[in-house]
Every structure is written in structure tokens, then in C-alpha cells.
Amino acid sequence: MSHKAKAYILPFGQGLENVCTEETRTFINEHFDAVWNTSNQPYSHEQMAHILEDAEILLSSWGTPKLTPDLLQKASKLRYVGHAAGSVKGCLTKDIFAHDIKVFSGAPRLALSVGEYCLTVLLALLRRIPQCSSAVKQGAWWEIPERNQGHELTGNTIGIVSASSTARAFLQLLAPFKVKVLLYDPYLTEEHAQKLGVQLASIEDVMRCPIISIHAPSLPSTDNLIHKDLIQSISDGAILINSSRGSVLDEDALLKELQTGRFFAALDVFKKEPIIQDSPFTKLDNVLVTPHIAGHSVECFKALMLEIAQDIQRSSHNEPTRYEIYERMWEVLA
Amino acid sequence: MSHKAKAYILPFGQGLENVCTEETRTFINEHFDAVWNTSNQPYSHEQMAHILEDAEILLSSWGTPKLTPDLLQKASKLRYVGHAAGSVKGCLTKDIFAHDIKVFSGAPRLALSVGEYCLTVLLALLRRIPQCSSAVKQGAWWEIPERNQGHELTGNTIGIVSASSTARAFLQLLAPFKVKVLLYDPYLTEEHAQKLGVQLASIEDVMRCPIISIHAPSLPSTDNLIHKDLIQSISDGAILINSSRGSVLDEDALLKELQTGRFFAALDVFKKEPIIQDSPFTKLDNVLVTPHIAGHSVECFKALMLEIAQDIQRSSHNEPTRYEIYERMWEVLA
Structure with a gap:
């Protein structure tokens, strides 16, 4: 000008x-x-x-x-x-x-913080940090790792829902871990998937991965995209991360599955925020709830x-x- | 044969x-x-x-x-x-x-798990995950990030004590974050430091970094290497990680400084393990204690x-x- x-x-x-x-x-x-x-x-x-x-x-x-x-x-x-x-x-x-x-x-800039958040909570749940920290406070020590066996990220498999900017930021940080990535995104071409170093997959296959991270934008077409059947198909011991929006998954079905203790979740977003006082999600040892901070740094x-x-x-x-x-x-x- | x-x-x-x-x-x-x-x-x-x-x-x-x-x-x-x-x-x-x-x-193989542990607790403390999770359980929400402002790792500066195999494994995982690394190791040559992509520094300079990770082996020469003066020189808001051995630092001086709430620490090792019941370290919101699990996966x-x-x-x-x-x-x- x-x-x-x-x-x-x-x-x-x-x-x-x-x-x-x-x-x-x-x-x-x-x-x-x-x-x-x-x-x-x-x-x-x-x-x-x-x-x-x-x-x-x-x-x-x-x-x-x-x-x-x-x-x-x-x-x-x-x-x-x-x-x-x-x-x-x-x-x-x-x-x-x-x-x-x-x-x-500013969304792509926020995405960088969201990418860091996803790696943060993924690693924390893989290594059972909240569980180990809590057990130490209760006076335990050597028995803790036997009961809370941690896992490495290196060489693991990650399923990603939607190749959004937050997913791409997350993928960048995963580079040294040599993970295999399955990605569901109806808009992503095979060529783009190759550039991202990911393998296109059905949402069913993504949801069966040992690690699942949801990055779908909140749109009419993504409303309850992760429906009850998909939530029930999550593997035992898996880790689910939602840093996108609460609307993309069936929250009631998720709560019910998480209450079995079968798998782990890090949830930063909910259908209604703030979540209710004494939300049952906050009562579960296998769930890490954060207050919509994924992009917040x-x-x-x-x-x-x-x-x-x-x-x-x-x-x-x-x-x-x-x-x-x-x-x-x-x-x-x- | x-x-x-x-x-x-x-x-x-x-x-x-x-x-x-x-x-x-x-x-x-x-x-x-x-x-x-x-x-x-x-x-x-x-x-x-x-x-x-x-x-x-x-x-x-x-x-x-x-x-x-x-x-x-x-x-x-x-x-x-x-x-x-x-x-x-x-x-x-x-x-x-x-x-x-x-x-x-097997130490170099264990080092890979230790490297992942260091990144895990570093990210968790940078983003105040334990603090945010705990505040959510107490019924807070939107006010949480204002009181627990998270930081990005990307572009940050990290001070590392000793270029051991665990430090090297950690450095590998830091690659996408484009961090600046100051490293103290009396045995490391300038040439090796360049290969590792780090800058050789005095232990005083390392201990003044906003992030400090201790990787010194437990040896007579590293006993209380991180002495009281160095602990007192840690910057406000800094994050200290010890995944090596409790013997390398002055635990009493560390406790005293941590009790001021000035900075954060993730401690996986202590002079005496298990730590005592109701150890004061486990009472502090700014300290993440884990039960010697850094290499455990x-x-x-x-x-x-x-x-x-x-x-x-x-x-x-x-x-x-x-x-x-x-x-x-x-x-x-x-």
C-alpha cells in the first residue's frame, strides 16, 4: 500500500x-x-x-x-x-x-499449540504419569510400575481422524518416534496422504488403533461422527485423545465405555463447557480432563x-x- | 562361533x-x-x-x-x-x-525410554497438565488457563547436565521443537557438541535455563553436583527434570526452593527410594513425583x-x- x-x-x-x-x-x-x-x-x-x-x-x-x-x-x-x-x-x-x-x-498458529498438547497428553497417558503420580501420593512405590505398565511411543501405531491443521502440527512432532499413522479424512487424496507420510484408512480402522487422536472440525457433517459403535470398537488399553470439539463424538457412549476402565482418554473438549460440577468424567482414573486448553499457550x-x-x-x-x-x-x- | x-x-x-x-x-x-x-x-x-x-x-x-x-x-x-x-x-x-x-x-536401550519420559514430564509441566487436571476436578474451568498459563516447547531453551545416553535419546526427540540446547559435560568435546547440535556451557549457565534436565551418572564425582547455590540460581518459572539419580543433587536445598513455588520439577529419583511416606515433595502442586519409572516401559x-x-x-x-x-x-x- x-x-x-x-x-x-x-x-x-x-x-x-x-x-x-x-x-x-x-x-x-x-x-x-x-x-x-x-x-x-x-x-x-x-x-x-x-x-x-x-x-x-x-x-x-x-x-x-x-x-x-x-x-x-x-x-x-x-x-x-x-x-x-x-x-x-x-x-x-x-x-x-x-x-x-x-x-x-489465527487457526494455523493455534494448531501448533494443539499439536504440542496432543503429544503431551498422549505421552502422559502412555506412561501412566497421572496414575503413577497419584499412587506415589498414596504412599506406594516399587509396586506402581507393575500395576501401571507404561508404553513407549516409538514404533507405535496412531489413528487420526481428519487431516486438519492441528493433526498436521501433531504429525510434525511425531517424526522422531517413527510411528505408523492411519488417517481418516474423506477430503484427503492419496497423494496428499503420501506427502504427510500417513496411510489413508476407514474410520473403523482408525478407531481400532492403539492410539486415536480426533481432529475433526465441528460441522454438521461431523456431528457425532464418532458414534456409539465406533466407541465400542476401541481396543482395550487404547488411548483416545479429543482436542477438537465435543460435538464430534457420542459423549454418553464414551462415558459408558470409559467407566469400564477398558481404555484411556484425554479430553479437552465437551459438548457443554464448562462441564458440570462433579462430572463423571473427572471421577475416572483412566481419564485426563483438561479445560479446553489445547490451543492455549x-x-x-x-x-x-x-x-x-x-x-x-x-x-x-x-x-x-x-x-x-x-x-x-x-x-x-x- | x-x-x-x-x-x-x-x-x-x-x-x-x-x-x-x-x-x-x-x-x-x-x-x-x-x-x-x-x-x-x-x-x-x-x-x-x-x-x-x-x-x-x-x-x-x-x-x-x-x-x-x-x-x-x-x-x-x-x-x-x-x-x-x-x-x-x-x-x-x-x-x-x-x-x-x-x-x-542394556543401558542404551533403557535410555530410549528415559528420553521419552523426559519429554513426557517436560511437556506435562510446560502445559501445566497436572495443575489443570486437578483444578477441573475441583470444579473450575475457564479461569484455569489464566491461573496456569501453559508454555510451548517449540523455540524454548533447554539446559542439559551430562551428555549421557539418556540425554542423547532425549535430544533425538527434541528435533522437531527447534529448541536451543546448552549442555554441560566436562568430557564432551566441542566437535561432539556440534554433532549433537548443542552448545557447550558451564553448569552455572545450564542451571539458569528455563528448562533443565539432569542426566549425570551417579559417580563419586557427581555427588551433589547440583549443589545448593546452583539450585538457588534456578530461574522463576523454570522446569527441572531429574531422571538420573537422587545423589546428583542437594535434595534438601531443592525441597526448600520448591516449597517457595518459584519453579516446577519432575522428580523420578531420590537419594532414598522408596521416598518416605508423606514425603514433602508429594505435597507440592509444582512438583510431579514418579516412582523411578523413567526407563520402565x-x-x-x-x-x-x-x-x-x-x-x-x-x-x-x-x-x-x-x-x-x-x-x-x-x-x-x-
């Missing part, structure tokens, strides 16, 4: 602090004609309408106002929307692509808005981008 | 089962003239003396009789000792090298005796070996 583009940064207060460092602020002020939301409350619909009269760039994040179709009609100068958070579907609709506006999503959050802003800057110079999303991706986007 | 070498397998009962699968038994019976200890008790000193009159190969493991110097005097035909366990120093003395006997140790144990036996077989054919140890390694051997 020859002039500095008018950029409105929608998040404010703590929500802004979470995703924006001093470095980010400096970058944005240097490259854009930046207007920060200093009101300590979200812009109203009227304020958004006013903003969009001259906004060329919008930077949004968790909890910022949605770019509704009527607002879009007013956004005659808007060229870039950068969402420094996970799912752009919360902040805009598919209509945006009809307006020649480029859209950037200091480094990731601090990088989100900067990397999105840098990407917009690159795009304005016709340089390759990392976070741009396209209309054709919409249907399968989380 | 043109004939089948006489091989005595010392472990018995559960101790044998732990390290010997059907496949191992078949391999040993096929390649050696094998004598198994079917007595369900360890051989006595007298039985050992008798055995050593014709033993060409000895396979030992945890808890099998020590090859004392007087026994060695009788072992005129002994050519190979394979120890399917961690530390050969428990089963033989340095004298053995004067007898032209080749010695094989089903896959590792099941592989131990087979890989040692295969190595002896390779050695007998003058092929390259993986587990042989040499007299020059003795001083720094765990």
Missing part, C-alpha cells in the same frame, strides 16, 4: 493484552494507520457501522463483534480481515468472499495478532501468506 | 519374564547352547562357580548374582557377559576387562534380553554391535 491503510483493532482490555504484545503494537502502528479500541467495551453495532465507512483493515479476536452481512454492505473500503483467534466463523460469514476481502485466521497467544498483521502486510505486497483462508475452504473450516 | 556357545541365563521367574519374550527364548535357544535357571531362585555362589567352569556366555539382569573377582578367576571359557538391565556395575567389576571378556549393557523391558543376545551373536560374527561397553567407559558409566 502506498499510503498507510486504516486499521481498526477491535479487541480491548485483557482480551487485547492476551493476543497483543508491545512488539505487535509497534508493528501495527508502524505499518498501518491504526485505531485502537480504548473504550474498554466492545464496539456497538452502530459504532461498527461507522468504523466500516473507512476501515481498510479489521483485526478481530475472541469476543469481538461479528461482521454481519448488513455491516459488510457498508464496508466499501475493507480489504483485509485478520482474526487473531481460532475460528473465523464466529466473527464473519461466507458472504465476505463476495466482497473481494482477504481473510486471515503464552507463546501462541502472544504471537497471534502479530503474525496475522505481518501476513496482511505481506499480502499487501503480494508476498506469500501463511494465514489466508479462501472461500473453497469454508465448508470444512472449523 | 562354529559350535553353539554354552550360555547361562541367570534371571528366573518374574524377573526373567519381564525381560524375555517367547521370541527372545527362541532366539537364544536357536543360537546358543542355552541353560535356563528353572530353580525359581537365584544361583548360589557355589552354583555360579560351577556354571562358570563351562559358561561361554552369561546373560544377567536385575537381581542376578554378581560376577565377583573370585568367580571370574574360574571363568576360563567366558567370552561374553550381557546384562539385560541398566547398570552393569551392579553385576560385575572392572576386573572383567582383564579377562578378555566382552561386556554388553513394556516395550523396553521386552526388548532388553533379545537385543543383548542379538548383539552377542553379532559380536561373535565380528559384526558391529550396539550395546558393547569398554574399559575406557568404566569411570563415567552409570
Whole structure:
């Protein structure tokens, strides 16, 4: 851009602090004609309408106002929307692509943290860390490993549901472990599977692997994708990880199977969050429940808005981008 | 060997089962003239003396009789000792090298499991998994990540004490995380450090890293190597992992520092094991205590005796070996 583009940064207060460092602020002020939301409350619909009269760039994040179709009609100068958070579907609709506006999503950056989370809980359950730690607190020692036999990840087999960005981030970290990966994804071609170093498989075969990690986006087509029969087909001693969304599996059927103690699970997401007080999932020794933190890390959050802003800057110079999303991706986007 | 070498397998009962699968038994019976200890008790000193009159190969493991110097005097035909366990120093003395006997140790195989353990507990503490899991059980949810801010491993800096086989196994698994590694090891050359992709550093610099992993063998020279001053120099928010031996650090000083809550630790080893009932280490939210399980995994144990036996077989054919140890390694051997 020859002039500095008018950029409105929608998040404010703590929500802004979470995703924006001093470095980010400096970058944005240097490259854009930046207007920060200093009101300590979200812009109203009227304020958004006013903003969009001259906004060329919008930077949004968790909890910022949605770019509704009527607002879009007013956004005659808007060229870039950068969402420094996970799912752009919360902040805009598919209509945006009809307006020649480029859209950037922080999801691929969050995916790196999710990939680390998946490896973390997988290793913790394989080695029975929560069980061993708890037994030590109860006064046991040498008898613990006999009762909680740990397993190595190296050479193991992993079934993955959906080749999403979080799955790809996870796969990167698995490289040194020389695992065999079966992957179910109706959209993935054989050629792409080969590039990822995975073997395409049916969802039935994936769910019978000794390790299963679910990465399916929450979409009408993935609702209860992991149904009761598939949950019952999980092998004894297996480890199931869900870092995607609670909607993708039959939670009641999963609870029932987990209550038998047959296999292990790390669950970061649930159909309803927060989970209920004294949720039966939290009572089980074979289940590790975390509070929707898979994408949550200091480094990731601090990088989100900067990397999105840098990407917009690159795009304005016709340089390759990392976070741009396209209309054709919409249907399968989380 | 043109004939089948006489091989005595010392472990018995559960101790044998732990390290010997059907496949191992078949391999040993096929390649050696094998004598198994079917007595369900360890051989006595007298039985050992008798055995050593014709033993060409000895396979030992945890808890099998020590090859004392007087026994060695009788072992005129002994050519190979394979120890399917961690530390050969428990089963033989340095004298053995004067007898032209080749010695094989399972330590490098155990190191692979230790490497996985180190990554496991490191990731778990970085992402505050024990803290988050425990808070969920207490009924919290959205407020948890704010109070237990997780960190990514990618791009982080790790300080490692001693370039032992466990450290090397750990380093292998760190490859995708693009970490910077500072390593203290008085025996490591600059050239070797470069090959390992690490930077040689003083122990003071290593102990100031945000992540510290201790891999020093238990030797007179490493006794309290990590002394009080070094423990006090650990950075706020750091993560300390000890998977080597309790003797290498000042446990009282460590406890005192950990009780301030300043930093985190994963401790698998202690000066005295089992640790005392209600050990103060187990009362701290910032400490993950595991019961000396770093090398303990089903896959590792099941592989131990087979890989040692295969190595002896390779050695007998003058092929390259993986587990042989040499007299020059003795001083720094765990």
C-alpha cells in the first residue's frame, strides 16, 4: 500500500493484552494507520457501522463483534480481515468472499499449540504419569510400575481422524518416534496422504488403533461422527485423545465405555463447557480432563495478532501468506 | 562361533519374564547352547562357580548374582557377559576387562525410554497438565488457563547436565521443537557438541535455563553436583527434570526452593527410594513425583534380553554391535 491503510483493532482490555504484545503494537502502528479500541467495551453495532465507512483493515479476536452481512454492505473500503483467534466463523460469514476481502485466521498458529498438547497428553497417558503420580501420593512405590505398565511411543501405531491443521502440527512432532499413522479424512487424496507420510484408512480402522487422536472440525457433517459403535470398537488399553470439539463424538457412549476402565482418554473438549460440577468424567482414573486448553499457550497467544498483521502486510505486497483462508475452504473450516 | 556357545541365563521367574519374550527364548535357544535357571531362585555362589567352569556366555539382569573377582578367576571359557538391565556395575567389576571378556549393557536401550519420559514430564509441566487436571476436578474451568498459563516447547531453551545416553535419546526427540540446547559435560568435546547440535556451557549457565534436565551418572564425582547455590540460581518459572539419580543433587536445598513455588520439577529419583511416606515433595502442586519409572516401559523391558543376545551373536560374527561397553567407559558409566 502506498499510503498507510486504516486499521481498526477491535479487541480491548485483557482480551487485547492476551493476543497483543508491545512488539505487535509497534508493528501495527508502524505499518498501518491504526485505531485502537480504548473504550474498554466492545464496539456497538452502530459504532461498527461507522468504523466500516473507512476501515481498510479489521483485526478481530475472541469476543469481538461479528461482521454481519448488513455491516459488510457498508464496508466499501475493507480489504483485509485478520482474526487473531481460532475460528473465523464466529466473527464473519461466507458472504465476505463476495466482497473481494482477504481473510486471515489465527487457526494455523493455534494448531501448533494443539499439536504440542496432543503429544503431551498422549505421552502422559502412555506412561501412566497421572496414575503413577497419584499412587506415589498414596504412599506406594516399587509396586506402581507393575500395576501401571507404561508404553513407549516409538514404533507405535496412531489413528487420526481428519487431516486438519492441528493433526498436521501433531504429525510434525511425531517424526522422531517413527510411528505408523492411519488417517481418516474423506477430503484427503492419496497423494496428499503420501506427502504427510500417513496411510489413508476407514474410520473403523482408525478407531481400532492403539492410539486415536480426533481432529475433526465441528460441522454438521461431523456431528457425532464418532458414534456409539465406533466407541465400542476401541481396543482395550487404547488411548483416545479429543482436542477438537465435543460435538464430534457420542459423549454418553464414551462415558459408558470409559467407566469400564477398558481404555484411556484425554479430553479437552465437551459438548457443554464448562462441564458440570462433579462430572463423571473427572471421577475416572483412566481419564485426563483438561479445560479446553489445547490451543492455549503464552507463546501462541502472544504471537497471534502479530503474525496475522505481518501476513496482511505481506499480502499487501503480494508476498506469500501463511494465514489466508479462501472461500473453497469454508465448508470444512472449523 | 562354529559350535553353539554354552550360555547361562541367570534371571528366573518374574524377573526373567519381564525381560524375555517367547521370541527372545527362541532366539537364544536357536543360537546358543542355552541353560535356563528353572530353580525359581537365584544361583548360589557355589552354583555360579560351577556354571562358570563351562559358561561361554552369561546373560544377567536385575537381581542376578554378581560376577565377583573370585568367580571370574574360574571363568576360563567366558567370552561374553550381557546384562539385560541398566547398570552393569551392579553385576560385575572392572576386573572383567582383564579377562578378555566382552561386556554388553542394556543401558542404551533403557535410555530410549528415559528420553521419552523426559519429554513426557517436560511437556506435562510446560502445559501445566497436572495443575489443570486437578483444578477441573475441583470444579473450575475457564479461569484455569489464566491461573496456569501453559508454555510451548517449540523455540524454548533447554539446559542439559551430562551428555549421557539418556540425554542423547532425549535430544533425538527434541528435533522437531527447534529448541536451543546448552549442555554441560566436562568430557564432551566441542566437535561432539556440534554433532549433537548443542552448545557447550558451564553448569552455572545450564542451571539458569528455563528448562533443565539432569542426566549425570551417579559417580563419586557427581555427588551433589547440583549443589545448593546452583539450585538457588534456578530461574522463576523454570522446569527441572531429574531422571538420573537422587545423589546428583542437594535434595534438601531443592525441597526448600520448591516449597517457595518459584519453579516446577519432575522428580523420578531420590537419594532414598522408596521416598518416605508423606514425603514433602508429594505435597507440592509444582512438583510431579514418579516412582523411578523413567526407563520402565513394556516395550523396553521386552526388548532388553533379545537385543543383548542379538548383539552377542553379532559380536561373535565380528559384526558391529550396539550395546558393547569398554574399559575406557568404566569411570563415567552409570
